[in-house]
Amino acid sequence: MAEKQRIYKALIMNDYPGAPYADWIKNGKKTIETRYRTFKYRGDIVICCGKTNSVGPNAGKALCIVELWKIRPMKKGDEHAAGVRFNPELYCFLLRNWRHFSREFEFAPQRISGAWQSLFDISIPDDVKIISKPNIKPFPEKEE
Helix, strand or coil: CCCCCCEEEEEEECEECCEEHHHHHHCCCCCEEEECCCCCCCEEEEEEECCCCCCCCCCCEEEEEEEEEEEEECCHHHHHHHCCCCCCCCEEEEEEEEEEEEEEEECCCCCCCCCCCCCEEEECCCCCCEEECCCCCCCCCCCC
C-alpha cells in the first residue's frame, strides 16, 4: 500500500541580522507573523527560511510546522509576540500547535513575481519525522 504524500502549504520568511524572524517562529519567541496581504487558507503551514536574503544556519531550510488558525488586523498589543512595531496596515497571522522536524532539510525554491507574501506547496521527505512541541505556547487569543 502506498504511503500518503506529505504535502503541506509553506510560507517563507527571513532571518535578518538582529531580527531572525524564521528562527524566532521555530523557537516560539515569535507567535504572530505579520504580512501586508492576507489569504483565506487556515491550517498547517511549514515555516521556511529564505535562502537569498537570510543570514545564519537556517537559510534555505524548512524549519517547523505551525497551525495558522486566525488572521486579523494588527493591534498595538501584538508588538511583542510579532517582533515588529505596530503598523495598522499589517495583518497578524496567529500561530499555534508547533511541530519540529527530526532533521533539517532544504526546500525547493519557488518562482514568483512581485513581493513574496503567499503560500506554496512543500513535500516533507519520507525519512523526516514530525515531532510535537507542546511547550511552545501560542499568543493568548480566544477563538471566535
